[in-house]
Amino acid sequence: MEGELFPRAPREIAPGAVHLPDWLGAEEQRELLRECRGWARPPAGLRTVRTPGGGTMTARQVCLGWHWYPYGYARTVVDGDGAPVKPFPARLGELGRRAVADALGAPAARDAAYDIALVNFYDADARMGMHRDSDEQADAPVVSLSLGDTCVFRFGTTRGRTRPWTDVELRSGDLFVFGGPSRLAYHGVPRVHPGTAPPELGLTGRLNVTLRVSGL
Template sequence: MDVELFPRERTEVAPGAVHVPHWLNTERQRALLSACRQWARPPAGLRTVRTPGGGTMTARQVCLGWHWYPYAYARTVVDGDGTPVKPFPAWLGELGRGAVAAALGPETVPAEPYDIALINFYDGDARMGMHRDGDEKSHAPVVSLSLGDTCVFRFGNTESRTKPYTDLELRSGDLFVFGGPSRLAYHGVPRVHPGTAPPELGLAGRLNITLRVSGW
């Protein structure tokens, strides 16, 4: 195994936005990947998201708890097969709460339960434009978990999609949490590096599991 000259450390990218490398060990990554593969199966499975302007997102998505579509939530896959959204498991909510405690401190863990998961699958050509996670009533911290291929993650400011922003690598097993003054910051994925997933995962592409609190 390659040894990095400078091991990656926990980094506060902006106030309330923290990157924790290697947060998920290999066993936990495998377990989460197995769950994602089940969630991606129909009904209410992995779908292509269509934007109001008639375009499509290059990353495909499946939702748990609440179904997100641009730019609202529903209890059924209104822009897909119309079936009820898959339930949000309690263990995934506990994982989210543990992630917030690890990144921002136990005092920042929200009282409300995590009840939304947006799971995006990126192949080598997929991207995600700069956007804000602003369709929820709650402003509890957003939890982002990465599996598979490494990506360039761009974390910006709360005012616009343009600079200033910070580019960083998110690798398999990494955690990124943003809340507080950074909760509504623009962010995106301008690039994925194909073939960089850990071989032991058996995953070609990148999975991003984003956990949110609806506040409803």
């Protein structure tokens, strides 16, 4: 945010977990938003995720490369319209490696063959419970990019969903990377602050683009 008394600084939240504020510039955010709007259209578009217990996630989701469903991956939208999953853009792979290099250093990014993107859309009432990204067969760092409204991102430990945890404010353009000893840490989004997106972005709500390496 321009004009802040104390500009936000990069911060290591836990070993292997790093927050880089304002990592995406304004034009990069607008371009990524344009792409997200295209990916969200059917077929294989934005959907409501249903859990095995019969509940639904309040954040809606579209997948690229591999389709995630609780708790596995497929090449088609097996819990939606059945269409083939949209391809994973090479540009996102390059973005993921650049993100890891900036957050954790070049060696961590060298062999990261990103091939999955999960795009989650949060409206004002959406939340994400504490969970860990454990359905992949690779241990490459997870890359998380934020667009639109500010959220509270809760980052815990690998031991369980309960405390201790650290709450991090993620704003539009922020990057969060977690790998190494924090790769399987529990994390979630307990709160979104509506109306906090940069007006020039033209987005109501929050988009989170999460990049992963499947190992499949």
